Amino acid sequence: MTSPHALRRFLLPLLALPLAGCIETQLTVELFTQIHADGTCTRRIEYRLERVDPDKGNTRVVLRPEDDVLRLHRFPSGDPWLLREETDTGLRVVVLEALLPSPALVDGDYFRVRTPRAQPARNYVSAFVDAEHGVYEYQEVLRDPASPLAAARALSRAALKRDEAFAESFALALAGSGVVPRESDVRRAYRERLAEPFAREVAELAERPFYGPRERRELDQVYDRLDTRQKALSARLSALARDLAAEAVDAGVEAALNETGESLLAQLDAAGLPLATELRQLRVHFRATLVMPVPILRANACVSGDSAVWEFDDEDLFGRGFEMKAFAAAR
Numbered sequence: 001m002t003s004p005h006a007l008r009r010f011l012l013p014l015l016a017l018p019l020a021g022c023i024e025t026q027l028t029v030e031l032f033t034q035i036h037a038d039g040t041c042t043r044r045i046e047y048r049l050e051r052v053d054p055d056k057g058n059t060r061v062v063l064r065p066e067d068d069v070l071r072l073h074r075f076p077s078g079d080p081w082l083l084r085e086e087t088d089t090g091l092r093v094v095v096l097e098a099l100l101p102s103p104a105l106v107d108g109d110y111f112r113v114r115t116p117r118a119q120p121a122r123n124y125v126s127a128f129v130d131a132e133h134g135v136y137e138y139q140e141v142l143r144d145p146a147s148p149l150a151a152a153r154a155l156s157r158a159a160l161k162r163d164e165a166f167a168e169s170f171a172l173a174l175a176g177s178g179v180v181p182r183e184s185d186v187r188r189a190y191r192e193r194l195a196e197p198f199a200r201e202v203a204e205l206a207e208r209p210f211y212g213p214r215e216r217r218e219l220d221q222v223y224d225r226l227d228t229r230q231k232a233l234s235a236r237l238s239a240l241a242r243d244l245a246a247e248a249v250d251a252g253v254e255a256a257l258n259e260t261g262e263s264l265l266a267q268l269d270a271a272g273l274p275l276a277t278e279l280r281q282l283r284v285h286f287r288a289t290l291v292m293p294v295p296i297l298r299a300n301a302c303v304s305g306d307s308a309v310w311e312f313d314d315e316d317l318f319g320r321g322f323e324m325k326a327f328a329a330a331r
Contacts, residue, residue, distance in 0.1 A: 024283065025067050026050045031288040033106060035136055039129040041103040045110065047073070047094040060090025069282060070094060074111040074120075103127035103138055110142060118272025119145040121317055134330030136292050143321030144314070151273035152219055153206045156199035158267055162260050163187040163195065169256035170237070177248060181240035189240070193233040198226065210319030230257065284314035292328035299326035 107125040121144035
């Protein structure tokens with residue numbers, strides 16, 4: 001009997017890929033923001049992209065064009081921004097720095113888009129400065145709307161519309177047998193046994209306000225249950241084609257889901273929606289430092305005098321995004 005993993009294998013193709021010798025691509029993003037007493041702001045962003053071999057003591061290896069994720073970023077340009085780049089074997093560094101009239105102008109200086117059709121990951125900034133009274137308030141949120149949950153929602157909606165394509169592929173796979181269930185029955189079985197239950201589960205997850213550890217785990221379980229749903233689909237189609245061996249029906253379902261999965265993946269890829277960030281061979285780490293002209297009195301971070309520091313990873317940008325806020329005032 002054919003193993004019922006066709007759709008899951010195509011929905012999560014990274015599961016089937018080798019680890020490419022455990023070579024890792026690492027991106028570190030350093031955000032530095034200093035608000036001066038007069039309300040002006042120094043902003044510096046440093047991107048450090050490295051490709052290393054952990055098995056050889058993190059020795060750098062050649063950074064291939066397809067590994068250069070910085071090509072997905074749009075950097076601020078023109079006055080007052082200064083840009084410096086450094087390139088070496090397995091390393092690319094981009095540093096941007098500017099003295100801005102107001103910290104509010106930091107808004108949008110981090111901007112990354114996976115494809116032309118994708119919504120961008122970017123930062124949003126709100127700031128208030130009362131230099132006369134020594135009051136400074138800063139809030140920055142980094143958000144990436146293209147989460148794996150957003151991908152699952154787009155995927156489930158697209159899958160609901162593939163019943164006709166699935167039925168055609170299934171009929172083609174069984175063409176030599178002379179026994180093919182009615183197209184309407186095949187389409188109904190596909191919807192009822194696989195596409196609609198999958199879409200309902202994803203919709204329930206998508207209603208939650210953010211994408212956190214619980215949602216990541218439950219989304220994995222939703223994908224895991226596709227195996228069971230594929231078995232249920234095969235069983236239903238076997239009941240509709242009793243003259244066919246179960247193995248032949250399983251093979252037909254596998255072939256049809258393979259073709260369906262390929263088209264769905266192409267659609268998601270064009271939309272810039274990731275399916276499984278946990279398995280990507282890219283690690284993105286952020287470190288943000290905020291320096292105020294007077295002591296920071298409140299912040300959602302570790303504070304030392306006039307400085308606050310946040311550290312987070314790219315998965316923290318999903319859902320509500322990662323928020324940094326601080327309030328400083330002269331005592």
